[in-house]
Each structure stands twice: as structure tokens, then as C-alpha cells.
Amino acid sequence: MSLAELTVSHLRCIEHAELETSPGLTLIWGDNGSGKTSLLEAMFLLGRGRSFRTRNNERLIQRGKDHLRVIGRIRTTSGEIRTLGFEATPTSTTARIAGRPAQSLAELSNAFPVQVIEPGIHRLVEEGGYRRRRWMDWAVFHVEPLFIDTWVRYTRALKQRNAALKIEAAQAQAFDPELARLGELIAESRHRFVTRLQPYWLDAVAALSGLEVDLHYLRGWGQDQTLLEALTASRARDEARHVTHAGPHRADIAVRIHGRPAREVLSRGQQKLVAVAMTVAQLRLLQDLTQTTPTLLLDDPAAELDGERLQRFIAQVASLRCQLVVTSLHPESRLFGTPERTFHVVQGRVQPV
Numbered sequence: 298m299s300l301a302e303l304t305v306s307h308l309r310c311i312e313h314a315e316l317e318t319s320p321g322l323t324l325i326w327g328d329n330g331s332g333k334t335s336l337l338e339a340m341f342l343l344g345r346g347r348s349f350r351t352r353n354n355e356r357l358i359q360r361g362k363d364h365l366r367v368i369g370r371i372r373t374t375s376g377e378i379r380t381l382g383f384e385a386t387p388t389s390t391t392a393r394i395a396g397r398p399a400q401s402l403a404e405l406s407n408a409f410p411v412q413v414i415e416p417g418i419h420r421l422v423e424e425g426g427y428r429r430r431r432w433m434d435w436a437v438f439h440v441e442p443l444f445i446d447t448w449v450r451y452t453r454a455l456k457q458r459n460a461a462l463k464i465e466a467a468q469a470q471a472f473d474p475e476l477a478r479l480g481e482l483i484a485e486s487r488h489r490f491v492t493r494l495q496p497y498w499l500d501a502v503a504a505l506s507g508l509e510v511d512l513h514y515l516r517g518w519g520q521d522q523t524l525l526e527a528l529t530a531s532r533a534r535d536e537a538r539h540v541t542h543a544g545p546h547r548a549d550i551a552v553r554i555h556g557r558p559a560r561e562v563l564s565r566g567q568q569k570l571v572a573v574a575m576t577v578a579q580l581r582l583l584q585d586l587t588q589t590t591p592t593l594l595l596d597d598p599a600a601e602l603d604g605e606r607l608q609r610f611i612a613q614v615a616s617l618r619c620q621l622v623v624t625s626l627h628p629e630s631r632l633f634g635t636p637e638r639t640f641h642v643v644q645g646r647v648q649p650v
């Protein structure tokens with residue numbers, strides 16, 4: 298699957314832009330602040346329904362405008378073209394797949410699998426479990442089609458249970474059997490993913506960083522209990538704090554080096570390599586399991602990697618053989634070979650070169 302065409306309106310500094318991207322390598326170059334990252338954000342929005350720079354869609358809308366719109370034409374594995382649309386106003390977002398509203402973000406992910414490596418990627422290692430859960434679930438969505446439905450129903454049941462905890466705590470336990478059943482399924486799917494990932498991970502982290510970092514899956518409740526037992530055991534605490542403490546919404550992947558949290562031991566640069574390795578390993582696994590290759594957006598990859606690290610990074614990315622869209626400050630950037638298409642961005646205006 299790959300992005301064939303992109304149309305962007307009213308996104309940050311981009312008033313209007315249209316570009317045809319290559320199924321291989323596309324280069325977007327321009328000065329700082331010209332709008333390169335904004336174009337990658339537009340592509341990411343199509344497959345994810347959110348930006349990788351902000352959780353607040355309103356910030357993406359061009360100042361003085363009341364909505365933004367992105368349209369993408371996706372070439373599917375069988376060669377058909379499918380149109381995806383994303384629109385945001387300050388208070389709403391709508392994603393469309395071939396003209397009809399997407400049912401969930403997961404459905405969008407399947408319509409256009411897209412991943413990004415950008416200067417903030419170290420946050421995958423440094424910050425809380427939320428990012429790692431999202432990272433993991435994006436992959437599980439692709440590998441296990443049934444996961445989407447389970448995940449949506451779990452999220453709904455969890456919301457209802459939390460609402461009950463606030464209003465009438467005695468009602469909350471009515472949700473426990475359903476929550477426990479769905480939660481166990483989610484945990485099993487994630488566990489399968491992390492287990493399958495291991496050989497890819499060991500390869501990628503060794504090649505990229507040379508560090509002995511391990512990824513250890515934590516499912517979100519105690520080891521020797523079922524989820525139903527954990528929910529029962531934490532009922533008093535749940536009622537006191539009005540939230541559900543046990544369950545896959547509290548899962549994490551512990552990133553550890555010699556038994557200690559990587560975020561406490563590694564430099565920012567090392568964390569970045571570890572996060573890149575997580576992402577490369579994930580993409581390889583998806584390629585092997587699903588025969589589709591996600592599109593990879595690389596935002597200014599040369600900026601923070603030097604010499605040998607950059608060479609290792611390039612070798613890993615090149616071996617993925619996926620659609621690549623790369624930004625650079627330099628028109629002659631040839632890090633990933635000769636681009637099939639190049640665009641120059643000047644103050645939000647995009648010109649093919």
C-alpha cells in the first residue's frame with residue numbers, strides 16, 4: 298500500500314498544496330519553518346486521525362481559517378486507488394474512507410498504514426506507558442483483525458464502569474465479567490505481538506545501538522490473578538478513587554537495560570536509537586505477518602544522528618523497502634538513494650522539482 302497523491306488545505310502554514318508521491322522515495326526539502334513537517338503531519342493524519350506533534354487538532358488549523366482538510370489517494374496492494382479524507386474544525390474531526398465516515402481509528406489505520414520517525418521519537422522510551430500502548434496497539438490492529446472490535450468494546454465497557462464508579466459505585470461491578478473477558482483477550486493479543494517481535498527487536502536494537510536493551514511486556518494487572526480476580530481485589534480502591542485500576546488500559550512495555558529503566562540510564566541520543574529500533578522491528582514484523590508494507594515518514598533524519606549511527610540507521614531503513622517520504626534542509630539529500638520525486642517548500646508553497 299502506498300500514498301499516491303496528497304491534497305492539503307489550511308494546515309498550519311500551508312494554504313493549499315497538491316503533490317504526487319512516489320511509491321519509492323519522495324524528498325521534501327526547504328528551509329526551517331517552510332512547512333516540511335506540516336506535510337508529513339498531513340500524511341500522518343490520513344492514516345491515524347491525529348498529528349504526531351500535538352494532541353490538539355485546533356493547533357493544526359491555519360490561523361484565521363475554520364477548518365483544515367487533507368485528501369489522500371491510496372494505492373492498495375491490488376493496485377486499486379482508494380480515497381481517504383480527513384477534516385478538522387476546532388470542535389470536530391471527520392475521517393472518510395472512500396466517501397463514508399470511518400467507524401474507528403483502527404479502521405483508518407488499516408486503510409493507510411503509516412508510521413513516522415521524527416525528532417521527538419525518544420519520547421517512546423522516555424515518557425509514560427500511553428505512547429508505548431498506542432505504539433503496540435497500532436501493530437496489533439494490523440496483525441489481528443479481531444483485535445479492533447475487542448478493543449472498541451473494552452474501551453466502551455471501561456468508560457461505563459468508570460462512570461458508574463463516579464455515580465453509583467455499587468453498579469460498577471456489573472461490568473466486571475464483560476470487562477474481564479475482553480481485557481484478557483486484549484492482553485493475549487498484545488502478548489503474542491511482543492513475543493513475535495522479540496527476534497526482530499534483538500536484531501534491530503543490536504544493529505542500531507549495540508545496546509543490550511530488553512522489552513518486557515506488562516499486561517496491566519498482577520501476574521498470578523485473572524483480570525476478574527484483580528478487578529474484585531481492587532474494588533475498594535476503585536470506589537475510593539472512582540477509576541478502574543486493573544486492566545489492559547494500564548499495560549506497558551518496560552524498556553530496560555541491565556534491569557534498569559532505559560529512560561534513567563540512556564542519553565537522549567541513545568533513547569532515540571532505541572525508539573527507532575522499536576519502530577524498525579515493528580515494521581519488519583508487520584511486513585512478514587501481513588504482506589503489507591506501511592509507509593514510513595522520516596522527518597529530518599540527519600538532524601540528530603551523526604557518522605556511524607546515521608549509516609546504521611540508513612541501512613536499517615533501506616532494508617525495509619517501503620514507501621519513504623523524507624524531509625531535508627538540503628536539495629541534494631541522497632541519504633536513502635536518489636529520490637523519484639522531489640518537492641521544494643517555500644513559505645507553505647509546494648513546488649515539484
Ligand SMILES: Nc1ncnc2c1ncn2[C@@H]1O[C@H](COP(=O)(O)OP(=O)(O)O)[C@@H](O)[C@H]1O
Nearest residue numbers: 309310329330331332333334335356358359360
Ligand atoms: N496554525 C497555524 N497557522 C499558521 N501557521 C502556522 C500554524 N502553526 C504553525 N504555523 C507555522 O507554520 C510553519 C510550520 O512549519 P513546519 O512544517 O514546522 O516547517 P519545517 O518542518 O519546514 O521546519 C512555521 O513557520 C509556523 O510558524
Ligand SMILES: [Mg+2]
Nearest residue numbers: 333334335597
Ligand atoms: Mg520540521
